[in-house]
Amino acid sequence: MPASTTSEPAPTACLHCGSPVPSGGAARDFCCVGCEAVHGLLVEQGLTRYYQLAQGKTAPAPEPRKERAFAWLEPLMSRAESTPGPLCALELDVQGIHCAACVWLMNELFRRQPGGAGLTVDPALGKVRMLWRRGAFDVAEFLRGVEGFGYLFGPSRKRPERTSLDLPIRLGICAALSMNVMLFSVSFYVGLTPEDGDVFRLFTRLSLWLSSAVVVVGGWPFFRSALQGLRRGVLHLDLPIALGILLVFGMSLAQARGGRGDLAYFDTLNTFVTLMLVGRWLQQRVLERNRRFLLDDDGAEGLFVRREEGARLATVRAAEVADGDVLVIAPGDLVPVDAVLLDSGARVSTDWITGEPGERAVGQGGALPAGAFNAGREAVRIQAKQAFTDSPLVALLRRAPTAAGGPALHTRFWDRVSRRWVVTVLFVSALGLALWWPAGPDKALEVAVALLVVTCPCAIGIATPLAYELVQARLRRGGFFIRSTDLLDRLPRVRKVLFDKTGTLTLGRLELVDRAAVAGLTAASRDIAFDLVSRSNHPASRCLAAALAREGARFNSEARVSELAGQGLELNREGVRWRLGRADWATEAVDTGHPEREPTDGASCAGGSPASRHSRPSGRVEVLLSGSGLAAGPVLTRDGVPVAFFQLRESVRPDARREVQALQGEGREVWLISGDSHGRVSDMAAALGIPTQHTLSGQRPEDKAEAVAKLDAADTLYLGDGVNDSLAFERALCAGTPAIDRPVMPGKSDFFLLGEGLGAIREALRLSARLRQVVRRLLLLAVSYNVVAVAVCLAGWMTPLRAAVAMPATSLATVLFTVWWLSASRERAAASPTPPLREVPA
Template sequence: MPAATPSEPAPATCLHCGSPVPSGSVTRDFCCVGCEVVHGLLVEQGLTRYYQLAQGKTAPAPEPRKERAFAWLEPLVARAESMPGAVCALEVDVQGIHCAACVWLMNELFRRQRGGAGLTVDPALGKVRLQWRRGAFDVAEFLRGVEGFGYRFGPSRKRPERASLDLPIRLGICAALSMNVMLFSVSFYVGLTPEDGDVFGLFTRLSLWLSSAVVVVGGWPFFRSAIQGLRRGVLHLDLPIALGILLVFGMSLAQARGGRGDVAYFDTLNTFVTLMLVGRWLQQRVLERNRRFLLADDGAEGLFVRREEGARLATVRAAEVSDGDVLVIAPGDLVPVDAVLLDAGARVSTDWITGEPGERAVARGEALPAGAFNAGRVAVRLQAKQAFTDSPLVSLLRRAPEASGGAALHTRFWDRVSRRWVVTVLCVSALGLALWWPAGPDKALEVAVALLVVTCPCAIGIATPLAYELVQARLRRAGFFIRSTDLLDRLPRVRKVLFDKTGTLTLGRLELVDAGAVSGLSPATRDIAFDLVSRSNHPASRCLSGALAREGARFTPEARVAEHPGQGLELLRDGARWRLGRADWATESPGVDAWNAPSPGEDGEAAVSAARSPRAGRVDSAGGVQATGAGRVSRPGARVEVLLSGSGLAAGPVLSRDGVPVAFFQLRESVRPDARREVQSLQAEGREVWLISGDAPERVRDMADALGVPAGHTLGGQRPEDKAETVAKLDAADTLYLGDGVNDSLAFEQALCAGTPAIDRPVMPGKSDFFLLGEGLGAIREALRLSARLRHVVRRLLALAIGYNVVAVSVCLAGWMTPLRAAVAMPATSLATVLFTVWWLAASRERAAATPTPPLREVPA
């Protein structure tokens, strides 16, 4: 016998949310940086009771974004404080709330801030109502503090969907009434007859009155849907449900008025209506929770900007910006139109519009593109060079059109099922009526009604919504949140998976190539480096700050650090000038051979000598590394490995003392820990994987090589229009697109289905069919697998329903169906289909854990 293959160790679970830690993650304690940050805050601030209240229901936390704009908040607070009274009130939407622990956390943070008068949190809808004493409470400060825990606030736009308020109430009423009717019916089945006089009449009348209420309250959603379908010329599945309810009630009413309540179908009718409502509620429950998890998207209408209007500063909607307006862009604010900088200098980031990371310095008079963010620490003044109607953001922010073309193909299966079911049930009922008409109208009507009762579409009305709910709940635990009702019907058709690069396959932040560059520094030098980077919000500084903190670097509060835009950071200490930044600026001598610079005499950190010949590299005048050979460069106290090939290498900053290099930190884009494994697994299952990015083609090719994506499936330098055109050419109703920037917006509209991991950015979540939480990509493959399994289970359910209905129809046509038999058969088949659904989906989980996923087969349309 062959030796048993050792099984892989079970993945570690995140200390914050309990999700599996992606394979290859730097830490086995947390699934993502967001969870690590939030966990640290909860422990630091003594808020760990959060975990006791959460009871394992916490979702992965997005990484908190610093310096987020609150321009939308200013007019709302001003309006609230303009109202009379000592207490002001404001309602805002919140993203990320999902359980009672979130409510407790927000209330606890609110309690710790002075000036608050009251806080009401609605977790079901995702809304927060604040009350505070006028002039004694900083609303923006409180919201920023809460956002540090992974939440996000926005204007109050969420509204409860009509069905979310309507269905639970109808369901509760019908369930309560149905239980009473079933009790009355039991008395008929055990021997209560018309000969029992007043008791029989009372139970009959009560059954009739309660059933009438159930038909009116619970039947209305199906009546309305059936009428709307007939007006559009569509035989909707709700049509036989509505007809069955009306005919069964009509016949039962006739029997009751004739004094024969014991042969009426009141109990079966009530149970049927209630179960159909349960199925309808299951269909919407998880989807609404996922939608409410996010802020409501308002497109361009949700963007605000500060505009100079004479001596005052007004906050207006971006749509009101005209050519020539002077705008004030605070840190974190968006530039809504192409503009020119009026101040001396600024730092901007264009990652939202291009999808690529990086900040750059802008001088007075230089142009800033629409979609740039103020990445600096102070507000800057701009002059608009176009009206917002001419801004390139308008087309990217437009509302997504209704699904059409390939995205609508998934409906064919259910359309066919609905039409055939309606026609078959009506024909069989008509046949029963015709066959038994010679025996008398009463008997013929009884048979026809019995056929409508026992041929209930329980597999579609109850078990199928349950199957969808179970799959969606399982995907939520994996960090995959579905927003579109029909996504699980579309996913089995996916044969091509298209990835954007930056922020999608990468994490939108930098990472240190060699940890030895930090650990090899002396403690004193680490402290100086930490003082420099901890006072900067530059991506490189954030990366180094985390690495230095993990090595125990200490912060000096009185340190005074100067940030030179486009150059780096500078600190004077004990008569020495320390710099961290571009090599030519840090060393003050372009072309200095940093690898052979003399030692400054402190621990010999900067004594750089080649470990082998030829030298591995030298610092050039552009601030990067010139490769002159391959190899490792060593120095006393600091180990640096120069990677001459790899994905997304960034020119690393140099730490210097009095112009002499002390350390070099090679940085690169941080790739999602399981990206390579997931890409190769998708390809092994028979799916095409494409890499489509606006980044430089050579950088995209490097990433593709690192992940194993074929060169022919790699496209770089793509504009938003290019991406959309590429997706349109590739899509044959079989593409899944994953992107994070507004430059992916047009491509989203062309793909069969689209999703985003960027829930902290506007617009994209509102256009996506699903969104991801956490740093892993494994949930995409899990969703593809479960959707295929779901389709298989649903088709088995239909086969089971057909088999049951063949038997039931035969019994009815033979005239053997009675109210008692119908009362047993209908709930019994409903229970059987529910148990079948749960068992098959649970069995699929076990089989998936034990066997690899087979190659794909074509799924018929």
């Protein structure tokens, strides 16, 4: 986490993942609700061996989603069960695998369910393959059980990239061959000469054959890249690498055929190729792990829906939905098009499309917008009012363009470095050839080859990829996962940080303002309230259920609770009517023919003060609201008499205010862009310390995109969580999301966050600036070394032995410098405040 300018107590470590617990969080032992929920499940089900296997490598757990839809699973199950034989097989992608403990946990859960025949988990790719006995295994139940631990399953779309399989194999082969060649070369350096006869010739031939294999196997990626660059008219670093490999091999081949294997550069050549492959592998390793952590997004093609076709129900792709189709929307399913409700009533959530929280009731014939989710507990029938091609979701679900003009701006520095390096190396080699030509072609070629060998771009080929890998690994441990190759090059340019509100600065759930309202209830009233809220899926009910459970409320399985959409919950027990919901509805008078009852249980009212025994509000109860994001909370009544008022508000991320102010203190503009009302956005901005002129409210998806385009000067970072942020993502310099449990947004983001804190964003900005400094120092070191090496070569003093020592020695030095500098930066940053920002040249 980023350093603070004030002395604060060290945060405690999360019991589940080991991440620092943000100050002000809901739980003191956990960094987020997801970790608390998963830890509770592991303990409850006796699966704590997970922590022994994880060895502290567990990532923060996302909050498990309830009532997640499995419409996508139905066609896959039909295909799996249509195959002959006693066993069925199914391969799925899984999100959230990060270590061997995850593999053990899935296998243990699979073993506990009857009917399973075998489970194979591929943690590197994020895939599972399961076998089960036909008719004896509930696949959906198993998947729901595993998803309760923070994982997500989806159709099998992940495929290993060719380079991810290719490079490690090439690297392994070259490393093994190079070690043997180096052993043969040692014999030449310690005195083996042509006079030794057969032994000398054998070692020379073995070195030649093994080096030929290294050139073919390890050099091919650089040869291919150099040729592609030449065809496009682009000079990049792979060109001098490829030329160096070919010329050094050619020179060494000529020396070996002439009987002077002791003058060849075989060991240097092998070491050079192997180290370049190491650098290339480091560049892709962490990024691929981060990408495979998530499910692959297939845009609109990945959405499925159930459609009535006569007497049968077919699962089809959303793209096949036509105007007038009757669809069945199960709990958790998405409404793909604008539609009307055919059933008597439904509860829907539109947070994904609008970005704002809350559920609402819809009556028969009511309109359902595209992008709404069924938030109820029963499936509902709807009729499409448009074809999917006309749905507003189509534009929001489209994939981000793969070849935008923006990235070229961020790689301009590396393009300049590469071109200048290539031109300089080729010029110096040609100069050496010309200067020594009068001494004979052999000597001139030897000098030119030596120049290509010792001017190895080790700082760029090895140390720089290592620096990127170290930074990415540190950020990953803090819950910041990078997906885009050049994000760390773009982050130092960020001068404006743009936040969506709901689900980004807030946690997308409600919290109780005053816990005394629950603590002040008698045990009987607490149990009644718990019976009410535990049978509802409304966000307010879930919030109160958690608070009541913490106070020891007990559940009565025989209670019968009715829920009136848009009003609240009702329970009748022993002739007493209990209601929890809207104040005007809950306090309706009860015509019992007896004097009005008064609350006699000492329950608290309006935040914990005892309810009056001699007064009763008539008509509507007014709930006092104050602060940011407060909503009129539910009222608990007994026969219409208020027992307790529960003030609720959106739960803000625990470190949101501190991080927003820290970003502003570092010289960055912070903006709040939301589709919510002006009052709620203004209240949130005031609570976090964001200037009023930096807030935009009531923003539609198109408005957000336009606002980002106006603000962006290739210096904006946008953080959002809903599909309504999709268009804005495409306009920002870089974009990220904390919402990895919903489709589309993770696939469009440059990074994603785990956990409930926002501190990882500032840490990423700080480390990216540090990385830029390290890389430029590495280039300075490389230039200094090459000036000395070129002088030695032009003087004719470079020999194969000296080259064999100089090249790996300078590579090792740059690597050690990189590791030391990046590890020491943490202590330096903790000891001093972050310096103010300065403009970064384009």
